Amino acid sequence: MVEGCDASVIIASSGSNQAEKDHPDNLSLAGDGFDTVIKAKAAVDAVPSCKNKVSCADILAMATRDVVALSGGPSYAVELGRLDGLSSTAASVNGKLPQPTFNLDQLNALFGSHGLTQTDMIALSGAHTVGFSHCSKFANRVYNFSKQNQVDPTLDKTYASQLQSMCPVNVDPRIAVNMDPNTPRTFDNVYYQNLQQGKGLFTSDQVLFTDSRSKSTVNTWAGNSPAFQQAFTAAMTKLGRVGVKTGSNGNIRRDCSAFN
Numbered sequence: 001m002v003e004g005c006d007a008s009v010i011i012a013s014s015g016s017n018q019a020e021k022d023h024p025d026n027l028s029l030a031g032d033g034f035d036t037v038i039k040a041k042a043a044v045d046a047v048p049s050c051k052n053k054v055s056c057a058d059i060l061a062m063a064t065r066d067v068v069a070l071s072g073g074p075s076y077a078v079e080l081g082r083l084d085g086l087s088s089t090a091a092s093v094n095g096k097l098p099q100p101t102f103n104l105d106q107l108n109a110l111f112g113s114h115g116l117t118q119t120d121m122i123a124l125s126g127a128h129t130v131g132f133s134h135c136s137k138f139a140n141r142v143y144n145f146s147k148q149n150q151v152d153p154t155l156d157k158t159y160a161s162q163l164q165s166m167c168p169v170n171v172d173p174r175i176a177v178n179m180d181p182n183t184p185r186t187f188d189n190v191y192y193q194n195l196q197q198g199k200g201l202f203t204s205d206q207v208l209f210t211d212s213r214s215k216s217t218v219n220t221w222a223g224n225s226p227a228f229q230q231a232f233t234a235a236m237t238k239l240g241r242v243g244v245k246t247g248s249n250g251n252i253r254r255d256c257s258a259f260n
């Protein structure tokens with residue numbers, strides 16, 4: 001959603017340039033993930049007939065497909081031919097990424113600005129079936145939520161107290177919590193079942209069930225894994241077309257972490 005699907009997020013900061021990956025919203029992106037793409041690119045380029053023919057943006061899209069498939073989700077064909085972007089700045093991230101506090105209108109507006117529907121947005125949010133979040137991203141829901149409620153009333157009470165004990169006040173900022181408390185390492189539809197039980201970690205997750213406009217989609221996918229997998233595949237394919245660089249707007253990087 002920043003600059004399009006052009007691997008601008010893999011560029012390392014250098015000299016006077018603060019790159020995209022060093023924006024506060026991106027600091028938690030795993031170093032191992034960047035390393036994997038950089039190594040895959042080097043492996044492709046080590047084959048003489050493949051050298052300088054595959055972009056980092058395409059490798060990142062295929063690596064994403066592979067990690068989804070390896071963790072139990074669908075495998076799908078990835079459209080190819082993206083070029084790598086020519087700019088990457090921390091400043092360009094401002095206002096471009098969805099925030100965990102977003103309501104349905106804010107989510108729909110941001111995803112809609114990239115040609116993604118509400119259905120696509122709900123399917124993509126299903127990626128929160130794996131991985132983890134730092135306490136600061138949802139602490140507002142379990143401490144001093146509002147004048148009326150200390151804790152967000154849309155949260156399951158037992159889950160809320162578990163979150164409080166995993167994230168005490170003044171918790172070490174490096175502590176992270178599974179986003180799917182039941183199957184955090186499996187790419188399944190349990191994310192949607194969690195939402196039905198008030199176990200969505202972010203406001204932006206739980207709102208998909210509490211807002212009547214999106215609830216029926218959550219209910220459908222909670223009970224129908226193939227339907228979720230199909231919708232996720234369709235939405236990822238659309239996401240992979242966002243802001244694709246062609247012609248002089250991009251090139252094929254030699255090293256994914258640096259401009260040529």
Ligand code: HEM
Pocket residue numbers: 028029030098099100101102107121124125127128130131132133134135137202204
């Ligand atoms: C719908 C709007 C979205 C919001 C508000 C959002 C927000 C967040 C936040 C706040 C985190 C935790 C970051 C941290 O504390 O380290 C996170 C993690 C994550 N998000 Fe999202 N996200 C959204 C959509 C997406 C989409 C579309 C995908 C992919 C298709 C995605 C995949 C992930 C993954 C895999 C993680 C875990 C990362 C890890 O474990 O290292 N999210 N998201």
Ligand SMILES: [Ca+2]
Pocket residue numbers: 129130180182183184185186187188189190191
């Ligand atoms: Ca899961």
